[in-house]
Amino acid sequence: MKYAFIRAHRAEFSIRAMCRVLRVHFSGFYAWLREPLSLRAQEDVRQTELLRQAWQESGKVYGYRKLCDDLRDQGERISENRAARLASLAGVAVHIGYRRRPGRYGGKLAVVAENKLEQCFEASAPDQTWVTDITYIRTHEGWLYLCVVIDLFSRRVIGWSAQSRMTTDLVLQALLMAIWRRKPSDKVKLHSDQGSQFTSRECRPSFINTIWKPV
DSSP states (O other): OOOHHHHHTTTTSSSSHHHHHHHHHHHHHHHHHHHOOOOHHHHHHHHHHHHHHHHHHHHHHOOOHHHHHHHHTTTOOOHHHHHHHHHHHHOOOOOOOOOOSSSSSSSOOOOOOOOSSOOOOOOOOTTTTEEEEEEEHHHHHTEEEEEEEETTTEEEEEEEEESOOOOOOHHHHHHHHHHHOOSSSSSSSOOOOOOOOTGGGGGGGGHHHHOOOOO
């Protein structure tokens, strides 16, 4: 694979320099160019291309373990060690996230509500306590964000919303669905992780009450 790397990048770098960095002799590289690839080397090339294709289809976020699973699902015989080696040589690596540039960012501080639930995830009657959260779903077209509202009494999903962006509207639509489906007759305690979508003005009780008032 070192010789294959040198051959692939010889238009960019000096062959002797690459041989020196990779600790191979340049005469061996030229001898390798004159000889056909071994069966194992041909298999390396073929499976490397499959790994790269699976990596591209994952949005360049899969690591070698998941890529190995993908190839096995396709009927390939490949170990995790082999997948790690081929992925490393091909420059295929998992993308964990993006660093935010240091600095000060504008905006008002979020209003943090008191934790009245206190980790007591039980309810004695319907529509006493609802919990809500956002989850991420990977699709071939990109990330899909799903917000759900669950009634702690029945553990049933009573409201949901799925959108391509994680905005306040995502949460608001899920809450409105829960309200119109259940039509609670009294105030409901709503528990969330207090992310920016949940602490926005549109999701505060004062705003929600303008849309729905218990009867």
